[in-house]
Amino acid sequence: MSLNLDTLRQQIDSLDHKLITLLNERAQVSLDIGTAKRQNLDPQEEENTHVYIPGREKQVFEKVTRLNPGPLAPDSLCAIYREIMSASIALQKDVMVAYLGPVGSFSHDASMKRFGDSVQYASQGTIGDVFDAVERGRCQYGVVPFENSIAGSVVPTLDKFVKSKVKIRAETYLPVHHYLLSKSSTDAIRRVYSHPVALAQCQTFLNSKLKGIELVSCASTSEAAHLASKEKFAAAICNRVCAEIYGLDILHADIEDQQDNTTRFFIISDAWDGPTASDKALLMFTVDHRLPGALCDALKVFKDHSLNLTKIDSRPSLQRPWHYVFFVESVGVHGDSQVMNDVVTELANFCLDVKIVGTYPDQRPQDTN
Protein backbone atom coordinates (compact mmCIF):
# COMPACT_ATOMS: atom_id res chain seq x y z
CA MET A 1 0.00 0.00 0.00
CA SER A 2 1.49 3.36 -0.97
CA LEU A 3 1.38 6.11 1.65
CA ASN A 4 0.11 9.55 0.76
CA LEU A 5 2.15 12.36 2.33
CA ASP A 6 -0.71 14.90 2.30
CA THR A 7 -3.12 12.48 4.00
CA LEU A 8 -0.52 11.62 6.65
CA ARG A 9 0.08 15.32 7.34
CA GLN A 10 -3.67 15.88 7.68
CA GLN A 11 -3.65 13.10 10.32
CA ILE A 12 -0.83 14.87 12.14
CA ASP A 13 -2.75 18.19 11.99
CA SER A 14 -5.83 16.58 13.46
CA LEU A 15 -3.80 14.85 16.22
CA ASP A 16 -2.01 18.13 17.03
CA HIS A 17 -5.41 19.76 17.39
CA LYS A 18 -6.41 17.15 19.99
CA LEU A 19 -3.03 17.36 21.71
CA ILE A 20 -3.27 21.14 22.09
CA THR A 21 -6.75 20.84 23.59
CA LEU A 22 -5.55 18.16 26.02
CA LEU A 23 -2.37 20.03 26.94
CA ASN A 24 -4.42 23.11 27.77
CA GLU A 25 -6.88 21.07 29.79
CA ARG A 26 -3.92 19.72 31.76
CA ALA A 27 -2.52 23.26 32.16
CA GLN A 28 -5.86 24.43 33.56
CA VAL A 29 -5.83 21.62 36.15
CA SER A 30 -2.29 22.61 37.04
CA LEU A 31 -3.44 26.21 37.61
CA ASP A 32 -6.16 24.86 39.91
CA ILE A 33 -3.52 22.83 41.78
CA GLY A 34 -1.58 26.09 42.21
CA THR A 35 -4.67 27.73 43.70
CA ALA A 36 -5.26 24.72 45.97
CA LYS A 37 -1.66 24.96 47.24
CA ARG A 38 -2.23 28.60 48.25
CA GLN A 39 -5.62 28.01 49.87
CA ASN A 40 -5.93 29.24 53.47
CA LEU A 41 -2.42 30.68 53.56
CA ASP A 42 -1.50 34.18 54.72
CA PRO A 43 0.27 36.45 52.13
CA GLN A 44 3.79 35.63 53.43
CA GLU A 45 3.13 31.87 53.33
CA GLU A 46 1.57 32.28 49.88
CA GLU A 47 4.78 33.84 48.61
CA ASN A 48 6.81 30.91 49.93
CA THR A 49 4.54 28.21 48.46
CA HIS A 50 6.40 25.45 46.66
CA VAL A 51 5.17 24.57 43.22
CA TYR A 52 8.08 22.22 42.47
CA ILE A 53 7.15 18.83 43.94
CA PRO A 54 9.95 16.34 43.17
CA GLY A 55 8.09 13.29 44.52
CA ARG A 56 5.05 13.96 42.34
CA GLU A 57 7.26 14.50 39.28
CA LYS A 58 9.00 11.17 39.92
CA GLN A 59 5.56 9.51 40.03
CA VAL A 60 4.52 11.18 36.75
CA PHE A 61 7.72 10.08 34.98
CA GLU A 62 7.30 6.51 36.25
CA LYS A 63 3.65 6.48 35.13
CA VAL A 64 4.28 7.78 31.60
CA THR A 65 7.18 5.35 31.15
CA ARG A 66 4.94 2.47 32.27
CA LEU A 67 2.02 3.54 30.04
CA ASN A 68 4.16 4.18 26.95
CA PRO A 69 3.23 1.61 24.27
CA GLY A 70 5.84 2.96 21.77
CA PRO A 71 7.07 3.69 19.16
CA LEU A 72 8.12 6.79 21.14
CA ALA A 73 11.38 6.10 22.98
CA PRO A 74 10.97 6.32 26.81
CA ASP A 75 13.61 9.10 26.95
CA SER A 76 11.77 11.12 24.30
CA LEU A 77 8.47 10.82 26.15
CA CYS A 78 10.14 11.84 29.43
CA ALA A 79 11.74 14.86 27.70
CA ILE A 80 8.28 15.91 26.48
CA TYR A 81 6.85 15.48 29.98
CA ARG A 82 9.77 17.43 31.43
CA GLU A 83 8.67 20.40 29.36
CA ILE A 84 4.97 19.89 30.12
CA MET A 85 5.70 19.99 33.86
CA SER A 86 8.14 22.88 33.43
CA ALA A 87 5.35 24.90 31.78
CA SER A 88 3.05 23.75 34.56
CA ILE A 89 5.45 25.07 37.24
CA ALA A 90 5.79 28.40 35.40
CA LEU A 91 2.00 28.75 35.18
CA GLN A 92 1.65 28.33 38.93
CA LYS A 93 4.46 30.68 39.93
CA ASP A 94 7.53 32.60 38.69
CA VAL A 95 10.37 30.28 39.63
CA MET A 96 14.05 31.24 39.56
CA VAL A 97 16.75 28.53 39.72
CA ALA A 98 20.38 29.37 40.67
CA TYR A 99 23.17 27.25 39.20
CA LEU A 100 26.96 27.30 38.92
CA GLY A 101 27.55 28.94 35.54
CA PRO A 102 28.24 30.23 33.05
CA VAL A 103 25.81 28.70 30.55
CA GLY A 104 26.98 25.28 29.33
CA SER A 105 28.31 24.01 32.67
CA PHE A 106 27.31 20.55 33.91
CA SER A 107 25.34 22.29 36.68
CA HIS A 108 23.43 24.17 33.97
CA ASP A 109 22.77 20.88 32.17
CA ALA A 110 21.56 19.24 35.41
CA SER A 111 19.31 22.25 36.15
CA MET A 112 17.74 22.25 32.68
CA LYS A 113 17.11 18.49 32.84
CA ARG A 114 15.50 18.94 36.25
CA PHE A 115 13.42 22.10 35.67
CA GLY A 116 13.02 22.36 31.87
CA ASP A 117 12.82 25.40 29.64
CA SER A 118 9.92 27.37 31.10
CA VAL A 119 11.42 28.43 34.45
CA GLN A 120 14.02 31.18 34.81
CA TYR A 121 17.68 30.59 35.55
CA ALA A 122 20.29 32.69 37.33
CA SER A 123 23.94 31.87 36.63
CA GLN A 124 26.23 32.14 39.70
CA GLY A 125 30.01 32.43 39.89
CA THR A 126 30.63 29.91 42.69
CA ILE A 127 28.87 27.13 44.60
CA GLY A 128 28.79 29.51 47.60
CA ASP A 129 26.90 32.05 45.48
CA VAL A 130 24.27 29.40 44.63
CA PHE A 131 23.71 28.77 48.37
CA ASP A 132 23.57 32.54 49.05
CA ALA A 133 21.05 33.16 46.24
CA VAL A 134 18.72 30.58 47.84
CA GLU A 135 19.37 31.62 51.44
CA ARG A 136 18.69 35.30 50.69
CA GLY A 137 15.52 34.42 48.74
CA ARG A 138 16.74 35.74 45.37
CA CYS A 139 16.13 32.27 43.90
CA GLN A 140 13.66 29.71 45.23
CA TYR A 141 15.83 26.77 44.15
CA GLY A 142 19.53 26.15 43.60
CA VAL A 143 21.37 23.27 41.93
CA VAL A 144 24.73 22.25 43.44
CA PRO A 145 27.08 19.34 42.62
CA PHE A 146 27.43 16.99 45.59
CA GLU A 147 29.61 14.11 44.44
CA ASN A 148 31.16 12.56 41.34
CA SER A 149 31.48 8.82 40.78
CA ILE A 150 35.23 9.17 39.99
CA ALA A 151 36.41 12.27 41.85
CA GLY A 152 34.26 11.83 45.02
CA SER A 153 32.64 14.53 47.17
CA VAL A 154 32.51 18.17 46.09
CA VAL A 155 34.14 19.78 49.11
CA PRO A 156 32.80 23.37 48.67
CA THR A 157 29.24 21.97 48.73
CA LEU A 158 29.83 19.95 51.92
CA ASP A 159 31.43 22.98 53.60
CA LYS A 160 28.52 25.19 52.65
CA PHE A 161 26.05 22.72 54.19
CA VAL A 162 27.97 23.02 57.47
CA LYS A 163 27.33 26.77 57.61
CA SER A 164 24.08 27.25 55.69
CA LYS A 165 20.43 26.88 56.66
CA VAL A 166 19.28 25.70 53.23
CA LYS A 167 17.65 22.30 52.89
CA ILE A 168 17.91 19.59 50.28
CA ARG A 169 14.64 19.11 48.40
CA ALA A 170 15.70 16.73 45.62
CA GLU A 171 18.61 14.83 44.12
CA THR A 172 19.44 14.24 40.47
CA TYR A 173 22.11 12.20 38.67
CA LEU A 174 23.78 13.43 35.49
CA PRO A 175 25.92 11.19 33.26
CA VAL A 176 29.05 13.25 32.56
CA HIS A 177 30.87 13.02 29.22
CA HIS A 178 33.82 15.27 28.49
CA TYR A 179 34.79 16.76 25.14
CA LEU A 180 37.99 18.42 23.94
CA LEU A 181 36.90 21.63 22.19
CA SER A 182 39.09 24.17 20.44
CA LYS A 183 39.37 26.55 17.50
CA SER A 184 42.60 24.89 16.41
CA SER A 185 43.70 21.31 15.67
CA THR A 186 44.92 18.86 18.36
CA ASP A 187 48.58 19.16 17.17
CA ALA A 188 48.56 22.96 17.57
CA ILE A 189 47.16 23.05 21.14
CA ARG A 190 49.51 24.65 23.67
CA ARG A 191 47.17 24.99 26.68
CA VAL A 192 44.11 23.16 28.03
CA TYR A 193 41.57 24.85 30.31
CA SER A 194 39.13 23.00 32.56
CA HIS A 195 37.76 22.54 36.05
CA PRO A 196 40.24 20.56 38.22
CA VAL A 197 37.70 17.75 38.74
CA ALA A 198 37.24 17.42 34.95
CA LEU A 199 41.02 17.41 34.40
CA ALA A 200 41.28 14.64 37.01
CA GLN A 201 38.66 12.62 35.13
CA CYS A 202 40.55 12.74 31.79
CA GLN A 203 44.07 11.74 32.87
CA THR A 204 44.44 8.83 30.44
CA PHE A 205 43.44 10.95 27.45
CA LEU A 206 45.66 13.88 28.48
CA ASN A 207 48.68 11.62 29.02
CA SER A 208 48.33 9.93 25.66
CA LYS A 209 47.17 12.76 23.35
CA LEU A 210 48.36 15.98 25.04
CA LYS A 211 51.35 14.91 27.12
CA GLY A 212 53.33 17.83 28.60
CA ILE A 213 50.79 20.49 27.50
CA GLU A 214 50.04 23.23 30.05
CA LEU A 215 46.86 22.49 32.07
CA VAL A 216 45.03 25.50 33.53
CA SER A 217 42.34 25.11 36.21
CA CYS A 218 39.27 27.34 36.17
CA ALA A 219 36.05 27.79 38.15
CA SER A 220 33.86 25.74 35.82
CA THR A 221 34.07 23.78 32.56
CA SER A 222 31.96 26.39 30.75
CA GLU A 223 34.31 29.13 31.98
CA ALA A 224 37.09 26.99 30.42
CA ALA A 225 35.22 26.94 27.09
CA HIS A 226 34.77 30.70 27.27
CA LEU A 227 38.55 31.19 27.83
CA ALA A 228 39.48 28.72 25.07
CA SER A 229 37.23 30.57 22.61
CA LYS A 230 39.35 33.71 23.10
CA GLU A 231 42.75 32.07 22.45
CA LYS A 232 44.09 30.68 19.21
CA PHE A 233 46.04 27.66 20.46
CA ALA A 234 43.96 26.79 23.52
CA ALA A 235 41.42 24.02 24.16
CA ALA A 236 38.83 23.30 26.83
CA ILE A 237 37.64 20.07 28.41
CA CYS A 238 33.94 20.56 28.92
CA ASN A 239 30.37 19.60 28.06
CA ARG A 240 29.42 19.04 24.40
CA VAL A 241 26.90 21.91 24.42
CA CYS A 242 29.80 24.38 24.88
CA ALA A 243 30.84 23.77 21.25
CA GLU A 244 27.80 25.62 19.97
CA ILE A 245 27.56 28.18 22.77
CA TYR A 246 31.22 29.29 22.54
CA GLY A 247 31.84 28.61 18.82
CA LEU A 248 34.39 25.80 19.29
CA ASP A 249 35.04 22.64 17.27
CA ILE A 250 34.76 19.16 18.74
CA LEU A 251 38.24 17.58 18.50
CA HIS A 252 37.66 14.51 20.71
CA ALA A 253 34.49 13.08 22.28
CA ASP A 254 33.95 11.05 25.48
CA ILE A 255 37.51 11.53 26.76
CA GLU A 256 36.74 10.68 30.42
CA ASP A 257 38.66 7.75 31.97
CA GLN A 258 35.44 5.92 32.86
CA GLN A 259 32.41 5.92 30.59
CA ASP A 260 29.90 5.60 33.46
CA ASN A 261 31.17 8.86 34.97
CA THR A 262 28.21 10.40 36.84
CA THR A 263 27.71 13.46 39.03
CA ARG A 264 25.03 13.70 41.68
CA PHE A 265 23.47 17.14 42.22
CA PHE A 266 21.23 18.40 45.01
CA ILE A 267 18.34 20.80 44.52
CA ILE A 268 18.45 23.09 47.53
CA SER A 269 15.67 25.29 48.87
CA ASP A 270 14.16 26.61 52.10
CA ALA A 271 12.05 23.48 52.65
CA TRP A 272 11.85 19.83 51.78
CA ASP A 273 8.67 18.06 50.73
CA GLY A 274 6.49 15.34 52.28
CA PRO A 275 7.17 11.58 52.19
CA THR A 276 6.98 9.48 49.03
CA ALA A 277 7.19 5.71 48.45
CA SER A 278 10.99 5.77 48.64
CA ASP A 279 12.96 8.57 50.28
CA LYS A 280 16.45 9.33 51.51
CA ALA A 281 17.63 11.58 54.33
CA LEU A 282 21.01 13.28 54.78
CA LEU A 283 22.07 13.92 58.35
CA MET A 284 24.94 15.98 59.69
CA PHE A 285 26.42 15.52 63.18
CA THR A 286 29.56 16.37 65.13
CA VAL A 287 30.85 13.63 67.41
CA ASP A 288 32.59 14.48 70.66
CA HIS A 289 36.06 13.08 69.96
CA ARG A 290 36.85 12.84 73.70
CA LEU A 291 34.38 9.95 74.01
CA PRO A 292 36.03 6.71 72.84
CA GLY A 293 34.07 5.04 70.04
CA ALA A 294 31.71 8.01 69.57
CA LEU A 295 31.58 7.63 65.79
CA CYS A 296 31.00 3.89 66.11
CA ASP A 297 28.13 4.55 68.57
CA ALA A 298 26.64 7.11 66.19
CA LEU A 299 26.69 4.71 63.26
CA LYS A 300 25.20 1.96 65.41
CA VAL A 301 22.06 4.10 65.85
CA PHE A 302 21.40 3.68 62.11
CA LYS A 303 22.04 -0.06 62.33
CA ASP A 304 19.69 -0.37 65.33
CA HIS A 305 16.93 1.20 63.23
CA SER A 306 17.76 -1.07 60.23
CA LEU A 307 18.70 1.93 58.10
CA ASN A 308 20.93 1.27 55.12
CA LEU A 309 23.58 3.95 54.53
CA THR A 310 24.34 5.21 51.01
CA LYS A 311 26.96 7.86 51.80
CA ILE A 312 29.31 8.80 54.61
CA ASP A 313 31.82 11.64 54.59
CA SER A 314 33.44 14.05 57.02
CA ARG A 315 34.68 17.64 57.05
CA PRO A 316 36.32 19.83 59.71
CA SER A 317 33.55 21.41 61.82
CA LEU A 318 35.01 24.95 61.30
CA GLN A 319 33.91 25.71 64.86
CA ARG A 320 36.30 23.70 67.03
CA PRO A 321 39.74 22.48 65.89
CA TRP A 322 39.89 18.70 65.40
CA HIS A 323 36.14 18.27 65.58
CA TYR A 324 34.58 16.79 62.49
CA VAL A 325 31.17 17.03 60.95
CA PHE A 326 29.96 13.70 59.60
CA PHE A 327 27.51 13.49 56.73
CA VAL A 328 25.47 10.30 56.67
CA GLU A 329 22.81 9.53 54.08
CA SER A 330 20.31 6.79 54.73
CA VAL A 331 17.82 5.30 52.34
CA GLY A 332 14.23 4.11 52.87
CA VAL A 333 13.39 6.81 55.40
CA HIS A 334 11.90 10.32 55.32
CA GLY A 335 13.23 13.15 57.49
CA ASP A 336 9.82 13.78 59.11
CA SER A 337 9.23 10.13 60.05
CA GLN A 338 9.09 8.76 63.60
CA VAL A 339 12.16 6.60 62.82
CA MET A 340 14.21 9.66 61.88
CA ASN A 341 12.93 11.49 64.95
CA ASP A 342 14.19 8.59 67.13
CA VAL A 343 17.53 8.50 65.29
CA VAL A 344 18.09 12.24 65.88
CA THR A 345 17.13 11.92 69.58
CA GLU A 346 19.49 8.98 70.11
CA LEU A 347 22.34 10.66 68.23
CA ALA A 348 21.94 13.76 70.39
CA ASN A 349 22.97 11.63 73.42
CA PHE A 350 26.59 11.61 72.29
CA CYS A 351 26.87 14.03 69.36
CA LEU A 352 27.44 17.77 69.80
CA ASP A 353 25.15 18.90 66.97
CA VAL A 354 22.69 16.87 64.96
CA LYS A 355 20.84 18.26 61.94
CA ILE A 356 18.81 16.85 59.08
CA VAL A 357 20.22 18.59 55.99
CA GLY A 358 17.53 17.32 53.69
CA THR A 359 15.13 14.58 52.74
CA TYR A 360 14.20 13.80 49.16
CA PRO A 361 12.85 11.10 46.83
CA ASP A 362 15.41 8.39 46.03
CA GLN A 363 16.36 9.09 42.39
CA ARG A 364 19.31 6.71 42.04
CA PRO A 365 19.65 5.40 38.50
CA GLN A 366 18.37 1.81 38.43
CA ASP A 367 21.76 0.10 38.01
CA THR A 368 23.28 1.78 41.10
CA ASN A 369 20.58 0.60 43.55
Ligand SMILES: O=C(O)C(=O)C[C@]1(C(=O)O)C=C[C@@H](O)C=C1
Ligand atom coordinates in the same frame (compact mmCIF):
# COMPACT_ATOMS: atom_id res chain seq x y z
O1 LIG B 1 1.06 17.87 41.34
C1 LIG B 1 1.45 19.04 41.55
O2 LIG B 1 1.68 19.47 42.70
C2 LIG B 1 1.64 19.97 40.43
O3 LIG B 1 1.94 21.12 40.66
C3 LIG B 1 1.48 19.47 39.03
C4 LIG B 1 2.80 19.10 38.37
C5 LIG B 1 2.43 18.52 36.95
O4 LIG B 1 2.39 19.31 36.02
O5 LIG B 1 2.14 17.33 36.87
C6 LIG B 1 3.63 20.33 38.21
C7 LIG B 1 4.72 20.62 39.00
C8 LIG B 1 5.15 19.77 40.08
O6 LIG B 1 6.53 19.77 40.25
C9 LIG B 1 4.59 18.41 39.98
C10 LIG B 1 3.53 18.11 39.17
